[in-house]
Amino acid sequence: MSTMTGFDVSGVRIGGGRPIIIAGPCTVESEEQTLAVARAVKRSGAKILRGGAFKPRTSPYSFQGLGEEGLKILSAAKAETGLLVQTEVMDASQIDLVCKHADILQIGTRNMMNYSLLKAIGETRFPVMLKRGFMSKVDEFLLAAEYITKGGNEQLFLCERGIRTFETGTRFTLDLSAVPIIKKMSQLPIVVDPSHATGRADLILPMSLAALAAGADGIMVEVHPQPKKAMCDGLQSLTIETFGDYMTRIRAMTAFLLQQNEGN
Ligand code: PEP
Ligand code: MN
Numbered sequence: 001m002s003t004m005t006g007f008d009v010s011g012v013r014i015g016g017g018r019p020i021i022i023a024g025p026c027t028v029e030s031e032e033q034t035l036a037v038a039r040a041v042k043r044s045g046a047k048i049l050r051g052g053a054f055k056p057r058t059s060p061y062s063f064q065g066l067g068e069e070g071l072k073i074l075s076a077a078k079a080e081t082g083l084l085v086q087t088e089v090m091d092a093s094q095i096d097l098v099c100k101h102a103d104i105l106q107i108g109t110r111n112m113m114n115y116s117l118l119k120a121i122g123e124t125r126f127p128v129m130l131k132r133g134f135m136s137k138v139d140e141f142l143l144a145a146e147y148i149t150k151g152g153n154e155q156l157f158l159c160e161r162g163i164r165t166f167e168t169g170t171r172f173t174l175d176l177s178a179v180p181i182i183k184k185m186s187q188l189p190i191v192v193d194p195s196h197a198t199g200r201a202d203l204i205l206p207m208s209l210a211a212l213a214a215g216a217d218g219i220m221v222e223v224h225p226q227p228k229k230a231m232c233d234g235l236q237s238l239t240i241e242t243f244g245d246y247m248t249r250i251r252a253m254t255a256f257l258l259q260q261n262e263g264n
Contacts, residue, residue: 009084015189015217016217019216022086022221024037024050025237027230041081042082044243048085049081051077051085052065053074054067054088056088071087086102088106089121091117104126104129122152126153129220130158131159132163134161142182158182159220160216174192176207176211191216191217192216193219194207195221205246208221209250221246225239226239
């Protein structure tokens, strides 16, 4: 396993410093929607815009994403705001295309065990975030990560996004203990995704604060201008307005934690 403690993506530090906030819509729906969110993300001081163009949907009848058109919208959002762009790659055949538009690749929970995809991304020298499989144990998650680092791609960070349990009050169960466990077992940065973990917008703030307190290197959160009209995951998206307040609380927590760490 690698011994790094974070890395830079175009001047943005991931791991080993201030927690990073990755925010944006579940899926790129239109230029207007994505730019509205991108401007809010930029205003708040966050550095990375997320948004899916290739969407791994449970049902083949659900909206599958805008594909290349969605990637072009993300590029336009980046050109206007200067934000870094993170988006999912579902298949090795998409890597070249996605790399043309993205700064960071994302491997979704359903693909954590797609070893041919992991190997192909390990052959690139492109930053990537790997999400934990929702039925995967921590050691399986770390071994999946090693498929990428073994190929020589060291610009990798992890994302805890909840696992499936018997609990139905939330969409998945956020396994926050994975954060300090992984910190002990690995040098890889790890962020937490409270949107997919809980499926509930009202739980995003408390679970984000808890994630930072547990030592997470950042948060990934969904934001939509009109969550009720979102094509997917509206229930777990902050609005542009609530995202502003959310970031104020995140900044206060970050300042508190940095102060604590300096005291030690
Ligand atoms: C996402 O973050 O866009 C996503 C699809 O999440 P997950 O892979 O965790 O379901
Ligand atoms: Mn989503």
